[in-house]
Amino acid sequence: MIRPKCFNLVVFIVVVAFSRYISSAAKKSPPPGLSKPDYCKKTFNIVVAPTADSFIFFTGTGVPQRGSAFSFGLGIFIPPNNKSIGNLYGQGTVIDVRSSDTPTPSAPMPPAQTSVISFVNFNVVFPVGQIASQGVWDDKLNATNSFPVTGGTGLYTGATGALDMLVIAPSTYLFAVKLTKASC
Ligand SMILES: *[C@@H]1O[C@H](CO)[C@@H](O)[C@H](O)[C@H]1NC(C)=O
Numbered sequence: 001m002i003r004p005k006c007f008n009l010v011v012f013i014v015v016v017a018f019s020r021y022i023s024s025a026a027k028k029s030p031p032p033g034l035s036k037p038d039y040c041k042k043t044f045n046i047v048v049a050p051t052a053d054s055f056i057f058f059t060g061t062g063v064p065q066r067g068s069a070f071s072f073g074l075g076i077f078i079p080p081n082n083k084s085i086g087n088l089y090g091q092g093t094v095i096d097v098r099s100s101d102t103p104t105p106s107a108p109m110p111p112a113q114t115s116v117i118s119f120v121n122f123n124v125v126f127p128v129g130q131i132a133s134q135g136v137w138d139d140k141l142n143a144t145n146s147f148p149v150t151g152g153t154g155l156y157t158g159a160t161g162a163l164d165m166l167v168i169a170p171s172t173y174l175f176a177v178k179l180t181k182a183s184c
């Protein structure tokens, strides 16, 4: 039979050991000899592109027009090998639909192209945590967008910084994640 005083000490030791275990697990340090994964760094690039599971649903007729609401999901890949690392999920409202046709006398008419400008909220969803963001998303080819990081969970708890995005192909985006501090 453990006497109460001794029992308190045992409980104290167990609690300290457990909280150390939890905080070391939360740090998710890489095994010795291996470099930290890209998602730990202060700045890293991700390619955001459609996968078999991607979607975009517009309300109403399904055709984007001013005021249309939509939800979307895309895959996230880490270059240069483009290893799949997560998904980007969001919702938004169309602000404007613009034609990017630029007929020139010397060239044949390019195929009709439209770009959509929206206000979106989205989360970068990694297994190790989420990065929350929002802002104006211009999907025109070669457009540059910069989104504020509004918060995070998991490794990205309390994250601040920016997500700089370049439209590199239709529905394909190169993001530079620029956090104010490394996550792990
Ligand atoms: C990774 O994705 C980017 C953007 O789509 C592409 O330019 C690059 O060639 C891809 N790399 C590989 C190894 O597939």
Ligand SMILES: *[C@@H]1O[C@H](CO)[C@@H](O)[C@H](O)[C@H]1NC(C)=O
Pocket: 141, 142
């Ligand atoms: C996008 O940028 C590339 C490379 O700079 C260029 O070749 C292409 O014409 C641009 N496309 C548009 C639609 O601006």
